[in-house]
Amino acid sequence: MSRPYRRTGDRPGPDPRHVSRRPSPYRLPLRGRLALATTAVFVVLGAGLLVLNWLSSRQLIEENRAVLLPAAVLTDAPAAEPLTPPASPAPRPPGAVEALPTTPSEAFEDFQDRVLNDLLVRSLILLAVFTALAALLAWWAGRRSLHRLSQVTAAARRIGSGSALDERLGLSGPHDEVRELGDTFDAMLDRLDRSFTAQRHFTAHASHELRTPLTVQRTALEIPLAQGRVPADLEPALRRALDANARTERLIDALLTLARGESEHLTPHPVDLADAAGSAAEDLAGEARASDVRVTTDLAPAPVAGDPSLLRQIALNLLANAVRHNRAGGTATVTTGVRGTRAFVEVANTGPVLDPEEVPALFEPFRRGAAHRGKGLGLGLAVVRAITVTHHGEVTATPRPDGGLTVRVELPRASGGRPA
Numbered sequence: 001m002s003r004p005y006r007r008t009g010d011r012p013g014p015d016p017r018h019v020s021r022r023p024s025p026y027r028l029p030l031r032g033r034l035a036l037a038t039t040a041v042f043v044v045l046g047a048g049l050l051v052l053n054w055l056s057s058r059q060l061i062e063e064n065r066a067v068l069l070p071a072a073v074l075t076d077a078p079a080a081e082p083l084t085p086p087a088s089p090a091p092r093p094p095g096a097v098e099a100l101p102t103t104p105s106e107a108f109e110d111f112q113d114r115v116l117n118d119l120l121v122r123s124l125i126l127l128a129v130f131t132a133l134a135a136l137l138a139w140w141a142g143r144r145s146l147h148r149l150s151q152v153t154a155a156a157r158r159i160g161s162g163s164a165l166d167e168r169l170g171l172s173g174p175h176d177e178v179r180e181l182g183d184t185f186d187a188m189l190d191r192l193d194r195s196f197t198a199q200r201h202f203t204a205h206a207s208h209e210l211r212t213p214l215t216v217q218r219t220a221l222e223i224p225l226a227q228g229r230v231p232a233d234l235e236p237a238l239r240r241a242l243d244a245n246a247r248t249e250r251l252i253d254a255l256l257t258l259a260r261g262e263s264e265h266l267t268p269h270p271v272d273l274a275d276a277a278g279s280a281a282e283d284l285a286g287e288a289r290a291s292d293v294r295v296t297t298d299l300a301p302a303p304v305a306g307d308p309s310l311l312r313q314i315a316l317n318l319l320a321n322a323v324r325h326n327r328a329g330g331t332a333t334v335t336t337g338v339r340g341t342r343a344f345v346e347v348a349n350t351g352p353v354l355d356p357e358e359v360p361a362l363f364e365p366f367r368r369g370a371a372h373r374g375k376g377l378g379l380g381l382a383v384v385r386a387i388t389v390t391h392h393g394e395v396t397a398t399p400r401p402d403g404g405l406t407v408r409v410e411l412p413r414a415s416g417g418r419p420a
Contacts, residue, residue, distance in 0.1 A: 034146075038138035043131055050123045057119055061112050148178045152185060210252050218245045270414055271311045273302035273345040274336040280315040281334060284323055292328040293349075295319070302336040302343035303414040306391045311411075314387055315345055317380040318407055322349035326404070342393075343413045348406040354399040362397065384409065 148171050155169055168189060171182035221242045224230045230238055281295055288295045304311065315334070322332035330350035337344060365382040381397070384407070388395045393411035400406055 032139070032142075034142040035135055035139040038142075039131060039135040042134040042138075043127070046127045046130065050120075050127055053123065054116065054120055058112075058116055061115070148182065152178075152182055155185070204256060208256065211249070214245060214249050214252065218242065218249070221245065267307070268305040269308050271304055271306055271308050273304060273311065273315065273343055273411070274299040276312040276315040277319070277334045277336050277345055279312060280319045283316065284319055287320075288323045288332070291323055291326065292330075293323050293326045294331045295323070296331060296333050298333070298335045298337075300335075300337040302338055302345065304343045304391070304411045305414040306411070307387075310387045311391070314384050314409055315347075317384050318345065318347040318409070321380045321407075322347045322405075325349065326351050330404070338413055339410075341413050342410040344408055344410045346406065346408040348400065349404045350400075350402070351404040353401075353403045354405060356399050359397050359399060359405070363395070381407070 151169055151171065155167060168186045169182040170186070171179050221238055225235065225238060225242070277297065277299055281297055285295070319332060319334060322334075326332060326349050332347065332349040335344075335346045335348075363381045363385045365379055381395075385395050388409050388411070391411050393409060395407065395409045397405055397407045
């Protein structure tokens with residue numbers, strides 16, 4: 001039976017800066033391009049209409065010239081001889097008034113030019129005003145039409161982080177192309193959610209079922225060794241089998257933690273990352289001394305809300321990696337605190353120089369750095385990332401210039417101060 005899903009906006013997703021690539025700030029958004037295209041079409045059609053209007057007006061005046069000109073002639077003074085303009089008119093002194101037309105034909109042409117010029121100027125002003133209005137209306141219409149596409153984009157960003165597979169768009173409005181896209185997207189999320197849920201359940205059930213036979217095998221190996229009933233030549237082989245059994249048990253425990261960390265059905269409780277980091281430092285103190293690694297802590301209160309055992313697993317895995325993937329005489333530093341609305345735990349260690357391109361692969365299951373082949377199970381950082389994403393946080397890893405790695409986990413800060 002499928003799980004009930006949430007509509008967009010039920011809860012905020014993780015920071016989109018770490019979910020998808022930001023668009024270029026120099027690229028005009030789609031609604032801007034639609035507004036520009038609509039405005040350009042309006043300008044082209046308006047300019048064409050203006051030109052046709054001007055030409056039509058000119059043609060109408062020219063066609064009525066024969067009718068209008070005799071009337072103008074009849075109203076003029078009779079027998080007045082037209083004044084012949086000089087071949088080269090003298091320059092007009094400053095402030096002189098422009099000479100009036102001296103013949104009906106010139107008067108008509110002056111009237112025609114004035115009418116057409118005024119018509120052109122007024123038409124250009126009206127075209128500019130209506131172009132601005134068209135641009136504003138096109139921008140508003142494009143923004144309103146593309147609002148639902150923005151919902152699809154925002155949901156895709158959150159779901160791309162792997163933390164919101166139970167979220168659905170549930171778009172309302174007319175049954176148009178955008179609504180069809182949203183419904184298709186919801187159907188795809190249903191299939192993905194069922195697939196990932198089945199995968200997590202299979203991992204958890206398989207890991208749980210494997211623990212019983214492994215426990216039986218470990219007991220069958222430990223009892224003869226403890227009673228001394230194993231021949232001396234077979235004892236090394238049995239101890240290697242016992243070590244392999246222990247490694248397999250650790251692997252199954254890590255897989256169970258990974259499957260649980262990827263589950264979104266968690267009951268949040270107040271947890272302080274400083275307490276989790278302090279417990280991890282105590283648990284690994286013996287291993288750190290055996291590896292000749294010095295662990296230092298700077299633990300300020302870092303209150304968060306989530307599953308206590310999983311959040312403590314974050315600090316334990318980070319510090320375990322820092323100790324095991326270190327060098328003799330190296331250091332591992334654990335820091336906790338609060339910055340803004342985020343609480344963080346950060347673990348830095350010394351060790352081999354890492355290639356920055358190799359770091360993202362360290363968060364994949366069963367992936368180890370080239371310098372750490374054969375060390376650990378390759379699930380430590382994968383578990384950390386799964387738990388962090390489930391708690392709506394983010395994890396980053398940065399290679400240190402002098403060798404080693406700095407891993408930082410940030411989670412939403414819990415309100416109400418330091419948890420108990």
